[in-house]
Amino acid sequence: MSGEQAIFCEGIAKTYGEGEAAVKALRGIDFTANFGEIVALVGPSGCGKTTLISIFAAILSRSSGALQLAGVDPDAMTNQDRTIFRREKVGFIFQQFNLVPQISVVENVAIPLFLRGENRSEALDRAEKLLTEVGLHNRAHSRPSKLSGGQQQRVAIARSLIHEPSILVCDEPTSALDGATGQRVMELIREQGRRPDRIVVLVTHDERIYHFADRIAHMDDGLITRIVTSDVELAALQAVAFEKGKIK
Amino acid sequence: MRLIALKMLFGDSAKFYGILLGLTFATLLITQQAAIFVGLMSRTYALIEETPQADLWVTDPTMQFVDDTKPMQVTALDRVRSVTGIEWASPLFKGLLVAKLPNGGRQICDVIGVDDATLIGAPAILLQGKVEDLRKTDAIFIESRGAAKQLLQPLTADKNGPKRPMQVGDELELNERRAIIAGIAETRPSFQNVPTIYTTYLRAVGFAPANRRTLSLILVKALPGQNLLELQKRIQTQTGLTAYTPAEFSWKTLDYWMTQTGIPINFGMAIVLGFLVGVAIAGQMFYNFTLDNLRYFGAMKAMGATSRQLLNMVAVQGLAAGVLGLGLGLGATALFGLMIPGDRLAFKLTWHLPIISTFAVIVIVLGASGLSMWKVIRLDPKEVFNG
Ligand SMILES: Nc1ncnc2c1ncn2[C@@H]1O[C@H](COP(=O)(O)OP(=O)(O)OP(=O)(O)O)[C@@H](O)[C@H]1O
Ligand SMILES: [Mg+2]
Numbered sequence: 001m002s003g004e005q006a007i008f009c010e011g012i013a014k015t016y017g018e019g020e021a022a023v024k025a026l027r028g029i030d031f032t033a034n035f036g037e038i039v040a041l042v043g044p045s046g047c048g049k050t051t052l053i054s055i056f057a058a059i060l061s062r063s064s065g066a067l068q069l070a071g072v073d074p075d076a077m078t079n080q081d082r083t084i085f086r087r088e089k090v091g092f093i094f095q096q097f098n099l100v101p102q103i104s105v106v107e108n109v110a111i112p113l114f115l116r117g118e119n120r121s122e123a124l125d126r127a128e129k130l131l132t133e134v135g136l137h138n139r140a141h142s143r144p145s146k147l148s149g150g151q152q153q154r155v156a157i158a159r160s161l162i163h164e165p166s167i168l169v170c171d172e173p174t175s176a177l178d179g180a181t182g183q184r185v186m187e188l189i190r191e192q193g194r195r196p197d198r199i200v201v202l203v204t205h206d207e208r209i210y211h212f213a214d215r216i217a218h219m220d221d222g223l224i225t226r227i228v229t230s231d232v233e234l235a236a237l238q239a240v241a242f243e244k245g246k247i248k
Numbered sequence: 249m250r251l252i253a254l255k256m257l258f259g260d261s262a263k264f265y266g267i268l269l270g271l272t273f274a275t276l277l278i279t280q281q282a283a284i285f286v287g288l289m290s291r292t293y294a295l296i297e298e299t300p301q302a303d304l305w306v307t308d309p310t311m312q313f314v315d316d317t318k319p320m321q322v323t324a325l326d327r328v329r330s331v332t333g334i335e336w337a338s339p340l341f342k343g344l345l346v347a348k349l350p351n352g353g354r355q356i357c358d359v360i361g362v363d364d365a366t367l368i369g370a371p372a373i374l375l376q377g378k379v380e381d382l383r384k385t386d387a388i389f390i391e392s393r394g395a396a397k398q399l400l401q402p403l404t405a406d407k408n409g410p411k412r413p414m415q416v417g418d419e420l421e422l423n424e425r426r427a428i429i430a431g432i433a434e435t436r437p438s439f440q441n442v443p444t445i446y447t448t449y450l451r452a453v454g455f456a457p458a459n460r461r462t463l464s465l466i467l468v469k470a471l472p473g474q475n476l477l478e479l480q481k482r483i484q485t486q487t488g489l490t491a492y493t494p495a496e497f498s499w500k501t502l503d504y505w506m507t508q509t510g511i512p513i514n515f516g517m518a519i520v521l522g523f524l525v526g527v528a529i530a531g532q533m534f535y536n537f538t539l540d541n542l543r544y545f546g547a548m549k550a551m552g553a554t555s556r557q558l559l560n561m562v563a564v565q566g567l568a569a570g571v572l573g574l575g576l577g578l579g580a581t582a583l584f585g586l587m588i589p590g591d592r593l594a595f596k597l598t599w600h601l602p603i604i605s606t607f608a609v610i611v612i613v614l615g616a617s618g619l620s621m622w623k624v625i626r627l628d629p630k631e632v633f634n635g
Binding site: 050051053054057059060080083084085086087088090092094095096098100101102103107111112114115116120171 | 629
């Protein structure tokens with residue numbers, strides 16, 4: 001995998017629907033990212049963030065353009081192979097956690113391993129170890145609903161990483177959480193999620209978590225308008241804040 | 249993932265119990281109503297089953313069912329007896345007569361008169377008395393159900409006072425003629441809920457009003473080694489009467505009740521109702537259960553669950569609900585059958601009936617899980633990104 005780009009895309013467009021009702025959600029995205037990076041996609045509502053991250057997660061097909069995810073083009077695969085690709089290579093963190101409510105926390109974490117048909121008790125052992133790393137070992141056998149929002153998202157982080165994916169996608173991982181909890185969740189994603197052989201793509205509205213990313217891609221109306229490193233972004237944000245008089 | 253699927257189902261206790269209750273109730277309703285129907289219908293030919301000695305039943309050709317007595321000429325018996333290949337032929341009187349009870353009350357009774365010489369057709373099981381007692385002067389047998397419910401003897405001079413079931417030695421009147429109870433029989437309940445009285449053929453004819461002193465049925469025993477089909481044909485051509493095997497006669501009787509009465513429609517409606525209850529409660533709840541869990545199915549789909557794995561999960565959930573609901577429903581039906589007294593409510597749980605309810609449950613579960621599967625397969629995994 002070394003030497004490969006994690007994500008390579010050129011002129012990616014996505015149109016939903018046909019004819020009169022067609023919506024051009026992406027209108028030519030050029031973007032590359034390397035393994036080991038954390039990248040944030042930001043921009044106003046409806047600009048195409050979820051559409052783009054869905055393409056990066058191989059759950060949505062592009063309409064045109066060139067795409068390589070970890071060196072392969074998911075749209076060149078059969079549906080079945082694309083599903084297997086996701087199962088092996090992609091980790092998901094959702095805004096609404098999506099933990100199955102009727103099963104225990106540790107079983108939820110083990111789902112990606114169950115989907116691969118791995119031995120149940122080995123899968124549960126691994127899930128428990130990972131729960132220890134996210135600080136929830138003592139809640140392994142609780143139902144998800146017994147946990148706070150922040151704890152639930154930590155469970156979801158463990159679930160997204162248990163099969164050691166190459167691509168970790170997070171759509172608004174903190175927007176269902178309060179500020180401080182969001183910070184802690186992001187710290188955990190950075191700590192546990194960043195690996196030399198993994199790309200983390202993060203969609204967010206929340207300026208307070210921009211600094212967890214290495215680069216920030218600003219999107220508007222189906223295009224990436226600029227990509228900046230987070231120190232430049234933070235300097236710019238501070239300048240804006242300074243002008244508004246928030247910082248003396 | 250199957251275990252996860254089961255835990256999802258069992259873990260949602262409100263929906264799970266709802267689904268289970270719906271399926272159990274539907275199974276109970278369908279099986280129980282069908283069993284009552286079968287029980288009731290099998291009573292229509294109880295007399296035929298109670299009289300296993302006969303190889304053939306000879307009747308007037310226009311007779312439609314066993315209670316539909318069409319008079320035959322008295323000479324019919326001799327004509328049947330003259331057909332070759334017959335070991336014996338006995339007359340049977342069958343008719344409804346009014347009995348006058350000791351307290352002056354009147355009760356319609358089904359009177360059966362059996363051959364005076366051989367007593368063929370007399371009840372096999374006697375709780376009191378012996379079969380030969382039927383030869384005593386004015387003797388009749390009554391059956392225990394009728395004795396307990398309708399044929400009662402006052403205990404005191406007060407006709408409206410306390411009563412007990414009639415016993416051997418008690419008397420009643422049939423058409424102003426004295427009849428003395430000489431035995432109490434135990435018989436299978438008949439479809440018409442009236443007491444059955446057994447006596448000899450000649451005595452029964454004597455009890456009947458003049459215009460109904462007729463031969464109703466002839467029981468025929470074939471000589472050993474006879475071809476029954478050919479004997480039937482011989483009887484028909486030589487006497488102009490119709491000869492049925494017991495199975496044919498039972499079917500003819502059953503067919504009459506099935507096609508000429510509204511009974512099958514009533515029970516059919518109850519069974520359809522049971523099915524609809526199953527669809528409305530269990531089917532819909534199962535579908536709702538899937539809808540409630542759609543976002544988790546969607547998340548799993550995003551995470552790389554194959555269509556096959558997802559369908560498998562829904563199938564396992566449907567199967568578990570179906571098997572448990574069916575099992576509980578059949579158990580409840582069997583329990584119901586054990587708890588009700590057999591002579592009260594006709595109830596006959598034959599091995600066919602669970603097949604009907606199993607089929608109904610399969611249709612309900614397949615419908616609901618099929619719809620659920622369709623939903624799950626059509627799921628757009630991208631939807632899970634929308635909060
Ligand atoms: N399935 C769909 N069919 C038709 N149009 C769609 C579909 N999904 C998204 N769109 C449209 O595509 C555009 C981009 O949507 P997308 O969800 O990617 O935006 P977003 O940046 O994630 O917005 P938000 O911040 O509100 O989540 C929007 O105009 C949206 O209405
Ligand atoms: Mg979005």
